Each structure stands twice: as C-alpha cells, then as structure tokens.
Amino acid sequence: MGLLTTWKSKSKAKQSELKSTPSGAAEGDPAQLETAVSTESLMQHIPDGESAAALRNKGKVSTEPIMTVSSVERMFNVGGQPLHVLKGINMQVLPNQLVMLRGRSGSGKTTLLNMLGGLDQPSKGEIWFDGRPFHQLNDNERTRVRRMEIGFIFQAYALMPLLSAWENVELSLRMAGVPKREWKERVAHCLKLVGLERRMHHRPFELSGGEQQRVAIAKAIAHRPKLLLADEPTAELDSQMSAQIMAVFQTIIATEQVTICMTTHDPTILEVADHVYEMVDGKFI
Numbered sequence: 001m002g003l004l005t006t007w008k009s010k011s012k013a014k015q016s017e018l019k020s021t022p023s024g025a026a027e028g029d030p031a032q033l034e035t036a037v038s039t040e041s042l043m044q045h046i047p048d049g050e051s052a053a054a055l056r057n058k059g060k061v062s063t064e065p066i067m068t069v070s071s072v073e074r075m076f077n078v079g080g081q082p083l084h085v086l087k088g089i090n091m092q093v094l095p096n097q098l099v100m101l102r103g104r105s106g107s108g109k110t111t112l113l114n115m116l117g118g119l120d121q122p123s124k125g126e127i128w129f130d131g132r133p134f135h136q137l138n139d140n141e142r143t144r145v146r147r148m149e150i151g152f153i154f155q156a157y158a159l160m161p162l163l164s165a166w167e168n169v170e171l172s173l174r175m176a177g178v179p180k181r182e183w184k185e186r187v188a189h190c191l192k193l194v195g196l197e198r199r200m201h202h203r204p205f206e207l208s209g210g211e212q213q214r215v216a217i218a219k220a221i222a223h224r225p226k227l228l229l230a231d232e233p234t235a236e237l238d239s240q241m242s243a244q245i246m247a248v249f250q251t252i253i254a255t256e257q258v259t260i261c262m263t264t265h266d267p268t269i270l271e272v273a274d275h276v277y278e279m280v281d282g283k284f285i
C-alpha cells in the first residue's frame with residue numbers, strides 16, 4: 001500500500017499556528033479583522049484534545065474502514081486506443097480521518113476521487129463503501145447512496161449564483177429529501193459551523209473565494225453525509241484562506257463525524273492530513 005506518511009492532524013501547535021497567523025495580521029485593517037474574527041470563531045468549534053485516533057482507541061469511533069479500494073484499475077478508450085489511467089490502486093479510509101491524495105497533474109487523482117464517489121466505476125477491482133460493494137451497484141443504487149451519504153466539494157465552489165448562502169445550503173437538503181421542517185435549524189447550524197453566521201444572506205458574488213468555499217462546505221455536509229470528497233478545494237485560494245478551509249475540515253470531522261478524502265497539489269496543507277497517498281502515473285508510491 002502506498003502510504004507516504006502519517007501525521008497527527010490535530011496537534012495543539014498546529015491549531016495555535018492557524019489561530020495566530022490571521023489574528024496577528026488583523027490590527028487596524030477591517031478586512032483582515034473580519035477574517036481573523038471568523039477564523040477565531042471557527043477555531044472555537046475544534047474540540048481540544050481527542051483526535052480521531054484517540055477516540056478510535058477508546059472505542060468511540062469504529063475501527064472499520066469506511067472505504068476500501070482493492071486493485072482498482074481504470075482504462076479509457078481514446079480514439080480507439082486504450083488509456084490506462086489507474087493501474088492497481090489499494091487504499092483504506094478510516095472513519096473521521098482527513099485523507100489527502102497528492103500527485104502531479106494527470107496522475108489520476110480526480111479519476112480515483114470520481115470512483116470513490118460513485119460517479120464512475122472501475123474497469124477492474126473493488127470499492128467497498130461502508131460495507132457495501134460500490135463496484136457492483138447499478139447506476140440507480142449508486143446515485144441513491146451518493147445523494148444520501150456522500151458530499152462533494154469542487155475547486156470552483158459550484159454554487160448557484162443567484163441563490164444566497166442560505167438558499168444554496170437549503171437546496172442541498174431539498175435534493176437529499178430531508179424533511180422541510182428540519183431545514184431551518186440545519187442550514188443555520190451548518191453555516192455557523194463554517195463561520196458564516198454573518199454572511200448567511202449574501203449571494204456568491206458578494207462573498208470572497210474562501211467564504212464561497214465555506215458555503216460549498218456547508219452545502220456538502222448539510223444532509224449529514226458519512227463521506228466528504230473534495231477535489232482541489234484550496235486550489236483557488238491564498239495560503240491564509242486555505243488554512244481556514246483546513247480548519248473548517250478539522251471542525252466538521254470532529255463535530256459532524258464525517259470522513260474527508262481530498263486531492264491537492266498544495267504541499268503547505270499536507271501536514272494536517274491523517275494520511276497522505278502520493279500518486280504517480282496511476283499508482284501510489
């Protein structure tokens with residue numbers, strides 16, 4: 001298995017570093033102060049102490065993998081020629097972890113992520129999601145699992161441009177079939193969790209890139225998915241906003257019991273991952 005390395009994601013040092021950078025820069029600048037305040041409020045949600053690993057050791061979190069990938073290959077037919085993109089991928093994702101797929105452009109990260117989310121199927125191999133053989137489900141069954149149990153976040157936010165932050169999150173509850181009586185409380189909770197309680201009625205063009213990505217996160221977790229898949233979620237953001245997004249990810253892992261698997265090119269955010277898989281030319285090294 002191509003496990004590059006393992007880091008503890010919730011060290012106090014890392015939390016205080018995330019906390020102190022924007023706070024230190026905030027004095028006298030209202031825009032930076034706003035960023036600092038929202039980061040402070042984000043960090044309040046992160047519980048001190050117990051990491052997912054510690055909770056697992058105490059039996060509070062399942063030790064069974066939520067996702068198991070065995071010998072997965074993916075071939076495409078391009079102009080009559082076979083293109084072998086994934087060449088035997090093995091991985092396990094444990095509950096309440098932050099797992100990163102890293103690799104150069106074209107190495108196959110998005111192709112694999114699409115398969116983990118049931119958007120595509122392997123040419124060979126198996127993918128087990130929460131005890132079910134994802135690779136054997138038909139299109140309708142995979143769509144149902146995806147709608148109910150998986151959330152997606154994309155590089156370019158994928159928000160409805162004419163809807164407010166509130167309405168965007170509400171839309172995802174409607175799509176997942178969550179009863180309307182639960183919407184108000186859940187939308188408010190998710191937007192607060194990502195630090196946007198003062199931006200709930202802004203539309204995407206009235207928000208910064210980092211704020212738009214936080215709306216996208218609120219939208220992706222609103223229906224309480226077990227697994228959150230994020231394709232380059234920080235690619236459009238500067239380092240401070242990227243740090244905020246990673247702080248939000250840590251918050252929602254701790255409070256919403258969600259597992260996150262994301263792709264990235266950004267070496268500066270790797271250290272908050274529980275596991276990093278390095279992909280080279282369709283394989284983990």
Ligand SMILES: Nc1ncnc2c1ncn2[C@@H]1O[C@H](COP(=O)(O)OP(=O)(O)OP(=O)(O)O)[C@@H](O)[C@H]1O
Nearest residue numbers: 076078083085103104105106107108109110111112
């Ligand atoms: N549907 C498809 N048909 C044919 N080729 C494809 C298809 N999807 C992906 N590929 C090819 O597979 C390779 C891997 O693509 P993929 O998008 O998974 O890479 P990536 O690591 O996510 O790259 P990036 O970091 O640039 O997003 C590329 O060469 C791409 O052209």
